[in-house]
Amino acid sequence: xxxxxxxxxxxxxxxxxxxxxxxxxxxxxxxxxxxxxxxxxxxxxxxxxxxxxxxxxxxxxxxxxxxxxxxxxxxxxxxxxxxxxxxxxxxxxxxxxxxxxxxxxxxxxxxxxxxxxxxxxxxxxxxxxxxxxxxxxxxxxxxxxxxxxxxxxxxxxxxxxxxxxxxxxxxxxxxxxxxxxxxxxxxxxx
Numbered sequence: 001x002x003x004x005x006x007x008x009x010x011x012x013x014x015x016x017x018x019x020x021x022x023x024x025x026x027x028x029x030x031x032x033x034x035x036x037x038x039x040x041x042x043x044x045x046x047x048x049x050x051x052x053x054x055x056x057x058x059x060x061x062x063x064x065x066x067x068x069x070x071x072x073x074x075x076x077x078x079x080x081x082x083x084x085x086x087x088x089x090x091x092x093x094x095x096x097x098x099x100x101x102x103x104x105x106x107x108x109x110x111x112x113x114x115x116x117x118x119x120x121x122x123x124x125x126x127x128x129x130x131x132x133x134x135x136x137x138x139x140x141x142x143x144x145x146x147x148x149x150x151x152x153x154x155x156x157x158x159x160x161x162x163x164x165x166x167x168x169x170x171x172x173x174x175x176x177x178x179x180x181x182x183x184x185x186x187x188x189x190x
Contacts, residue, residue, distance in 0.1 A: 003171055003172065003173045003174075004171070004172045004183065004186070005169060005170065005171045005172070006169075006170050006172075007130065007167050007168070007169055007170075008040070008167060008168040008169075008170060009132075009167050011043060013168075014040055014043050014044055014047055014168065014170075015043075015046075015047035015050065015051075016047075017044070017047070017170055018044050018045075018046075018047025018048045018050075018051055019047060019050075019051040020186060021048065021172070021186055022047075022048045022051035022052050023051075023185075023186075024182040024183075024185040024186045025048070025052075025105045025182075026105070026182075027075055027102070027103065027104050027105060028101045028102070028178075029101070029105040029106070029122075029123065029179075029182070030100050030101050030105075030106050030108070030118055030119070030121070030122040030123070031105065031106065031107045031108065031122065031123045031124075031125060032108050032111045032112065032115060032122060032123065032124045032125070033045070033107060033108065033109045033111075033125050033127065034109075034110075034112060034124065034125070034126045034127070035126060035127035035128060036128075036129070038129075039127040039128065039129060039168065040127045040168050041060075041109045041127060042058065042059070042060045042079075042109070044107075044125065044127065044170075045058055045077070045079050045107050046058040048077065048105070048107070049069045049071070049077055052071040052072075052073070052075070052077065053071050053072040053073070054069040054070060054071045054077065056069045056070060058079070060081060060109075061079050061080060061081040061109075062081045062083060062084075065080060065081060065082070065084075065085070065094045066078065066079065066080050066081075066094060066095060066096070067079040075104040075105070076103060076104040077104055077105055077106075077107070078096075078099050078100070078103065078104055078105070078106040078107065079106075079107045079109075080094060080096050080106070080107070080108045080109065080111065081109045081110060082094070082096075082108060082109065082110045082111045082113075082114060083109070083110040085110075085114075088114070088117065091114055091117070096108070096114075096118075097117065097118075100118050101118065101119065101121075119176070120175060120176045121175065121176030121177065121178045121179050122175050122176065122179060123172065123173065123174055123175070123179050123182075123183075124172075124173040124175060125170060125171070125172050125173075126169075126170070126171040126173070127168055127169070127170055127171075128168065128169045128171075129166040129167070129168060129169075130166065130167050130168070130169045131166070131167070132166070132167055172186070
């Protein structure tokens, strides 16, 4: 299992990470997002959707369990929140097992109890609030850094990630050969 860690100091940094990650995603990609409430899981999916060209508003699927975001390539991004799901029977009712890894990139918040049901090839992104002086590699700044910050401000209608004076530590872990191969591509995008 390969892991990479980056510190996001702003919503723009989070969007930059999401953009780089979006460039290695395929329709079969399954991504588990973990972190406490307010860590930035939905903000990361906002960045993915924006990077892939979706104009749909991205909100947390907490109450309806699943959101779908269409992108110009014809794909659909699936975004699940399994916080209130208690067992495999309830999971089956969400539709996750019908689309994950088949219909489009699938992002799953609070899905840790169900990882084994979705195969051995997936990404896990752990997001933690950390002090400003945390020791991790900062998100590399590129020519698009200012536009990422501006886009984050423009699209910040449903998240407050990184507005609480904490940095975010993103730890990307690849599980399985295909995910590990894509992770190597991800590092080239940063």
